[in-house]
Amino acid sequence: xxxFATIKPCETSASIEVLPKDPLxxxxxxxxxxxxxxxxxxxxxxxxxxxxxxxKTTVFPSGRMLxxxxxxxxxxxxxxxxxxxxxxx
Amino acid sequence: MAKVKYVALMSAGIxxxxxVHLMMERGAAITVLHFDNRPFTDDAEVDKARALVARLRExxxxxxxxxxxxxxxxxxxxxxGAPRRIGCVLxxxxxxxxxxxxxxxxxxxxxxxxxxxxxxxxxTLPNIxxxxxxxxxxxxxxxxxxxxxxxxxxxxxxIGTFDLxxxxxxxxxxxxxxxxVAARRVEIAEAEAGxxxxxLVEQALKGMTKW
Numbered sequence: 001x002x003x004f005a006t007i008k009p010c011e012t013s014a015s016i017e018v019l020p021k022d023p024l025x026x027x028x029x030x031x032x033x034x035x036x037x038x039x040x041x042x043x044x045x046x047x048x049x050x051x052x053x054x055x056k057t058t059v060f061p062s063g064r065m066l067x068x069x070x071x072x073x074x075x076x077x078x079x080x081x082x083x084x085x086x087x088x089x
Numbered sequence: 090m091a092k093v094k095y096v097a098l099m100s101a102g103i104x105x106x107x108x109v110h111l112m113m114e115r116g117a118a119i120t121v122l123h124f125d126n127r128p129f130t131d132d133a134e135v136d137k138a139r140a141l142v143a144r145l146r147e148x149x150x151x152x153x154x155x156x157x158x159x160x161x162x163x164x165x166x167x168x169x170g171a172p173r174r175i176g177c178v179l180x181x182x183x184x185x186x187x188x189x190x191x192x193x194x195x196x197x198x199x200x201x202x203x204x205x206x207x208x209x210x211x212x213t214l215p216n217i218x219x220x221x222x223x224x225x226x227x228x229x230x231x232x233x234x235x236x237x238x239x240x241x242x243x244x245x246x247x248i249g250t251f252d253l254x255x256x257x258x259x260x261x262x263x264x265x266x267x268x269x270v271a272a273r274r275v276e277i278a279e280a281e282a283g284x285x286x287x288x289l290v291e292q293a294l295k296g297m298t299k300w
Contacts (some may be wrong), residue, residue, distance in 0.1 A: 014133050014257040043128050043161075045168035048262060050128040058129075058262040066262055068131055 002063070002083055006072040015066045016075035024063035024088075031059060031086045038085045057082065092118040095230060096192040097201035098184055099123050099154075101137035101258060104233055105203030106145060106250040107241050111232040112201050113149040120195060121145070121152055123300075124159035124184050126261055133258040140253045142300055148248060157187060158296040163289040164263060171280040173265040178216055178272040179280060182223040186286065187293040189224050199228040205241065206234055215271040222274070 003021040032044040041052040051057040055078055056068040065082070067075040095112060099105040099121045109119050123138040135156065142154040163183045167176050188200045204212050221229045233241055245251035 014131060014259050043165065045129075045165055045263060047168055047173050047265070050262070052128060056128070056131060066259070068259070 002080075002088065004076055004079055006075055008072075009066075014070070015068050016070070016072050018065045018067060018075050018079040020063035024061075026059070026061050026063055026086075026088075028059070028061055031082075034086045035082065040085070051082065092116055094118045094120070094192075094195060094197040095199050095201045096120045096122060096188045096195065096197045098188055098203070099138065099141065100203070101134045101141060101254060102203070103238075103245050103251060103254040104205055104208075104241050106141045106254065107244045107248070108201055108203040108232045109145060109152075110148065110244070110248050110250070112230065113145070113152070117201075119152060119201060120191065120197065121154040122157050122184075122188055122191060122297075123154065124157045124187075126160040126164060129160050129164055129261050129263045131259040133256070137253060137256055137258055139300060140256075141250055144248075144250055144253060154300040155191075155297045156300060157184075157293050159184065159187075159293060162292045162296070166284055166289060168263050170284050172276070174267055174269045175272050175276060175280060176263060176265060177268050178220055178277060179284075181216075181220040182277070182281075183286065183289055183293075185220060185223045185229075186290050189227050190290055190294055191297075192227055199230050200224060201230045201232070203233055204231045205236055205238070208238065213270045216269070219272050219274055219277055 005019045005021055007017040009017050028049050032042050032049055035042045035051060043050040049059040057078055058066040065079050067078050069075050095117050097109045097119050099109055109121060113119055121142055125135055142152060145152045164180055167179045171179055192200060204217060207213060242251060
């Protein structure tokens with residue numbers, strides 16, 4: 001199971017950063033397909049994915065995510081939801 | 090005497106509203122362009138820019154301003170089709186091309202930017218030179234180029250834009266971890282050859298909405 005750390009990047013950030021404790025190498029193309037199939041609105045920018053369905057989430061290949069929320073608990077729950085939908089537990 | 094017209098690139102950050110203010114204080118007529126970087130930023134950045142325009146209007150009266158589509162068009166095309174490390178330079182060049190087209194349309198004499206030398210990767214001297222070559226000879230005015238950040242912050246506080254600029258928002262997520270600080274013209278030309286730059290500029294001009 002993937003373990004996460006949650007960070008508020010800076011005082012004025014409107015997002016919470018979620019980092020897997022061990023570095024990952026996500027196949028973003030597969031992620032985009034799976035998240036899209038699950039009904040989420042996804043923009044595939046090749047180097048990152050933007051999941052537009054709220055809370056808006058930017059997914060990087062390392063597994064790092066930027067999640068538009070001020071609540072670290074909601075942010076971690078979102079990360080777990082996306083990992084589960086992508087088939088990575 | 091008629092005021093000299095300029096077109097300004099204005100983000101929701103600290104610097105570019107100060108650049109616009111300094112030029113208007115000297116009697117320039119400025120048309121503001123705010124580039125909408127969503128989905129690589131969030132709604133808060135657009136709201137902040139709108140609030141900054143409102144504050145500049147309180148200070149200077151009429152300040153025509155436009156929201157220009159950029160994230161879903163140019164930034165996405167650059168992210169998908171160009172090397173990441175030069176993405177910021179390509180992004181800036183595209184914004185400057187759009188600004189130059191607006192300037193030609195409005196009879197403006199130059200482009201105002203909030204660049205301050207060495208502050209971020211896109212603002213090194215080599216990158217500024219490569220970026221501004223996209224203006225096709227139109228002069229770029231950089232009122233902040235030699236100022237320290239502390240000087241800029243002091244002015245921003247004195248004109249009431251600082252608190253608006255530092256309100257919560259999202260930085261651009263597509264900025265690479267190792268951006269080029271000295272992009273070469275040849276690599277920029279190669280990357281742009283693979284992109285429909287004219288089409289992206291046209292999309293921006295067609296999609297602009299007035300504030």
